[in-house]
Amino acid sequence: MRCIIVEDQQPAQRILKKYIADIGSLTLVGTFGDAMQAMDFLQNESVDLMFLDINLPKLSGISFLKSLSKRPQVIMTTAYSEYALDGYELDVVDYLLKPFSFERFVKAVGKVRRHTELSGETENQSKKEHFIKIGYEHIRIAFDDIIYLAADGDYCEVCLADKKHLSSEPMKKWLELLNQDDFYRIHKSYVVNIHKIIKLSGNQVHLQDDAVLPIGRTYREEFMERFLK
Template sequence: MNCIIIEDQLPAQRILKRYIDEIGTLKLIGTYSNALQALDTINSQKIDLLFLDIHLPKLSGIDFLKTLPNSPYVILTTAFSDYALESYEFNVIDYLLKPFSFERFVKAVSKVSSLQTIPDKEELDEDIFIKTGYEYLRISLADVYYIKSDADYTEIHLTDKKHLSSETLKNWEEKLAQQKFLRVHKSYLVNTCKITKLVGNQIYLDNQKTIPIGRAYKEGLISKYSN
């Protein structure tokens, strides 16, 4: 993975460089003392991971993230925990409190590696019946991409069509609890077999569709794929 460091303290820069060199799976593209210096590199090269301090000159790390429409994965490195909750609104994978050990660094980087290619892609082979109006339709769970709540009904999104159901999203969540469906938003239940990657607050499915990740569900979703 290509990575960059944005850190204004030289001792912290040296530690990060040493850890990056030791881990072996990272390629350091550049080191910068403030966020503005890194903009050209982020915009012109493929950067997979950003090690970002929060307290920086000119522009804070959090404010810098607000300027990036599509940021790389981010691991925050800071001596302050005050911004942990706010940071998860962005593409932040982990929050390293200084001073952190090499073992803690490796754990954070491993989260990024696990999210680049989501595992567990086996297909479901169970069929279910859904009530649509006065009819009961048989569908295969393997064809379901996600279920979306919409007012008084839910939308069952399949490979090439969608059906309306009078059941609530909560009912679907309970019914599919033993299957590979996961609540990722107050309005979405997703088939995890269809997930290809997570980027920021978006889930990318293998049909090129995206669905949002709710703030309350993001940490649990990341933990599921980073253990």
């Protein structure tokens, strides 16, 4: 993760630089003594994480954060615990009270990683469509139009009401893209849109396009509990 330090005290800067250097996943791309310098940098550079002191000259860390239309993830640092509420109201990931240990620093960075992962999952789940490559063309597939997916080796057949498309992306990739509230795996080879199910008959699922798919033994109990709840 690309990170910056916004801190006016040299001793605090040195500690943060040392801690950052000790974590391989962090890359320090800038250190700034006031918010105005950091603001200029952020206008032209992409940053994943900012270590931000609250008590800064010219413009406080709180005011600086409020002024940003697009914020990186933020870990606030300060010697004054009374500012913690202000920080959390601005949706900062964590709050480090000076002086803080390396262990506490690692814990804060871990929160950033988890927050990033959750944000990525939410973004995938909020997607409503996906482009797949067919020959020299890219075809837009609306997730709501998908009736079921069928694994075909390293490929995946995307089955709609009026046609089928062979996607070069495997089933695993499609499962990452699709909202798990709408799509469910019923067999090692099949994922169905639960809103397209007409009925269940024995160990088979009947879908809107007259497709009839088997329910795998491994998936049956969990699927039935979910579908019939």
